[in-house]
Amino acid sequence: MKGLLIKDFQLVKTQGKTLLIVALALGVFMEIAGMxxxxxxxxxxxxxxxxxxxxxSYDEYENCFSFLMVLPVSRKEYVNEKYVFSGxxxxxxxxxxxxxxxxxxxxxxxxxxxxEWLAGCFSYITVAAVFLSLMLPLRLKFEGEKGRVVLPxxxxxxxxxxxxxxxxxxxxxxxxxxxSIKILNQMGAAGIMAMLVIIPxxxxxxxxxxxxxxxxxxxx
Amino acid sequence: xxxxxxxxxxxGDFTLDCTMRVEPGSITGLVGENGAGKSTxxxxxxxxxxxxxxxxxxxxxxxxxxxKEDRRKMGVVLxxxxxxxxxxxxxxxxxxxxxxxKFDRKRFGELCRRFDIPxxxxxxxxxxxxxxxxxxxTAVTHGAEILILDEPTSGLDVMARRDVLDILRxxxxxxxxxxxxxxxxxxxxxxxxxxxxxxxxxxxxxxxxDTDVLREEYGLIKADEDQFARLDKSYILKVRRESYGYACxxxxxxxxxxxxPDVVVENSMLDEVIAMMIGGEKL
Numbered sequence: 001m002k003g004l005l006i007k008d009f010q011l012v013k014t015q016g017k018t019l020l021i022v023a024l025a026l027g028v029f030m031e032i033a034g035m036x037x038x039x040x041x042x043x044x045x046x047x048x049x050x051x052x053x054x055x056x057s058y059d060e061y062e063n064c065f066s067f068l069m070v071l072p073v074s075r076k077e078y079v080n081e082k083y084v085f086s087g088x089x090x091x092x093x094x095x096x097x098x099x100x101x102x103x104x105x106x107x108x109x110x111x112x113x114x115x116e117w118l119a120g121c122f123s124y125i126t127v128a129a130v131f132l133s134l135m136l137p138l139r140l141k142f143e144g145e146k147g148r149v150v151l152p153x154x155x156x157x158x159x160x161x162x163x164x165x166x167x168x169x170x171x172x173x174x175x176x177x178x179x180s181i182k183i184l185n186q187m188g189a190a191g192i193m194a195m196l197v198i199i200p201x202x203x204x205x206x207x208x209x210x211x212x213x214x215x216x217x218x219x220x
Numbered sequence: 221x222x223x224x225x226x227x228x229x230x231x232g233d234f235t236l237d238c239t240m241r242v243e244p245g246s247i248t249g250l251v252g253e254n255g256a257g258k259s260t261x262x263x264x265x266x267x268x269x270x271x272x273x274x275x276x277x278x279x280x281x282x283x284x285x286x287x288k289e290d291r292r293k294m295g296v297v298l299x300x301x302x303x304x305x306x307x308x309x310x311x312x313x314x315x316x317x318x319x320x321x322k323f324d325r326k327r328f329g330e331l332c333r334r335f336d337i338p339x340x341x342x343x344x345x346x347x348x349x350x351x352x353x354x355x356x357x358t359a360v361t362h363g364a365e366i367l368i369l370d371e372p373t374s375g376l377d378v379m380a381r382r383d384v385l386d387i388l389r390x391x392x393x394x395x396x397x398x399x400x401x402x403x404x405x406x407x408x409x410x411x412x413x414x415x416x417x418x419x420x421x422x423x424x425x426x427x428x429x430d431t432d433v434l435r436e437e438y439g440l441i442k443a444d445e446d447q448f449a450r451l452d453k454s455y456i457l458k459v460r461r462e463s464y465g466y467a468c469x470x471x472x473x474x475x476x477x478x479x480x481p482d483v484v485v486e487n488s489m490l491d492e493v494i495a496m497m498i499g500g501e502k503l
Binding site for chain 1: 263266267269270288289291292294298301304305306307311314315318319320
C-alpha cells in the first residue's frame with residue numbers, strides 16, 4: 001500500500017497542488033467578501049474530496065490501471081489504499097480550511113472554540129466522506145467517458161432526490177425543515193455529533209465493501 | 221516455470237485455446253498477427269482477466285493464488301499500459317523502491333542514462349521509444365525471475381528495438397535460471413532472441429518449435445508443376461499456390477536438398493514460416 005500512497009501523493013504534489021491553491025484563494029476571497037461562516041473550510045474540503053475521487057481517473061489515464069494490477073499490489077489493497085488516501089486528503093484539506101477559517105474568526109474577534117462553529121465545520125468532513133463513499137465505487141465501476149459523467153449525474157440525482165422528497169413532503173403537508181430542526185433539537189449537541197460520525201462511517205464501510213466487490217470482479 | 225494448458229477465453233466469436241510452457245533459463249516467444257490472442261493469453265497469465273477454462277501455473281500457482289511475493293518475482297511489460305503519464309521518472313522511483321525490496325536503483329539510473337530517459341519530463345510527453353524503454357528498464361531492475369513482455373518493441377524504430385533487445389539479453393546473462401516470455405508481431409525480433417517460438421493464429425497455437433530447428437531444418441521449397449508432382453510429400457507441412465507453381469513449407473529441408481537437387485529449397489525466415497502456416501494449405 002505504501003507504494004500506491006506514494007504514487008497518489010506524487011499526483012497530489014503535481015496535479016492537486018494548483019487545485020488546492022486556487023480553492024484556498026477563492027475560499028479566502030469569499031470569506032473576505034462576507035460569505036457565510038466556515039465557507040473556506042467547507043469549500044476546500046469538498047474540492048479536495050472531488051480530487052480524491054478523480055485520482056482513479058489518473059490511474060485510468062492511458063490504460064495505466066492494468067499496469068497497476070500487475071505490480072505487487074492486490075486488488076483489495078488497491079481499494080484499501082484509495083480509502084486511506086481519500087481519508088488523509090480530505091482530513092488534511094479540512095485542517096487547512098479549519099486553520100484559515102479560525103484565523104478569520106480571530107481577525108473578526110469571534111471565539112474559535114465555539115461549539116456551534118466547530119460542529120458546522122465538522123459537518124463538512126461528513127459531507128465530503130459521504131460524497132466520496134458514493135463516488136469511489138461509481139468511479140471503479142464506470143471507466144473513462146462513463147466515469148466522467150457519473151459525477152455530475154450523481155450530484156444531479158442526489159439534488160433531484162432531496163428536492164423531490166422535500167416537495168413531496170410539502171404536498172403531503174409535512175414541514176420538512178421544521179421537523180428536521182425539531183428532531184435535531186431533540187437530539188441535542190451530543191446526538192448531532194454522534195450522527196455526524198455514524199453516518200459517514202456507515203457510508204464509508206458500505207462503500208468500501210462495494211468497491212472491493214467491484215474491483216474483484218473487474219477485468220482489465 | 222510457466223505452464224498453460226488449454227487456456228480458454230471467449231469474446232464473441234473469438235475463442236482462445238492456448239497450451240504452452242516456458243522453461244527456466246529460456247526465452248520463449250509468442251508470435252502472431254494482431255488479434256490472434258497474444259495479449260489475451262498474457263492478461264490471463266497475469267490475472268487481469270478470468271479464464272473460461274484450462275489451467276495456468278506460474279511458480280506452481282494459479283493467477284488467483286499469486287501473492288505479493290510472487291508478483292515481485294515477475295517483471296511485466298504490457299503493450300498499452302504503464303505508469304501514469306502525469307508522473308515523471310524521478311517520481312516513479314520512490315514508488316518502485318517501496319514496492320520492490322530488491323529494486324536496484326543504481327542499475328535503474330544507469331540504464332536510464334544509457335538510453336537517454338529523461339528523469340524530470342512527464343511520461344506522457346515521452347516518445348513511444350522512451351516509454352517502451354522505461355517499461356523494460358522497470359521490469360528488469362527489481363530482481364524478477366521471469367519477464368512477461370507483451371509487445372515490448374511495438375511501434376519502435378530499429379535502433380530503439382535493438383536497445384530493448386540488448387536490455388533483455390543483459391538481463392538473461394546476469395542469471396541463467398531466469399526466463400522470458402515475450403510476444404511480438406515483428407518476427408525478426410523473436411528470431412534473434414528466443415530459444416523457442418510458439419505461433420498463435422485465431423486463438424490456437426499452430427506451431428511450436430526451437431528457434432535453432434526453425435533456422436536449420438525449416439525451408440521453403442519453390443517447385444513448378446512437374447517438380448511438385450514428383451516431390452515426396454511426407455515432410456511438406458503446408459503448400460501455397462504461386463505464379464511459378466507451388467511454395468511448400470518443410471521441416472526437412474536437407475532431405476529435399478539432397479534428393480531433389482533441381483528444386484529450389486530456400487532457408488525460411490520466420491516471417492515466411494508464419495505466412496505459410498497461416499496462408500498455406502495442408503496436403
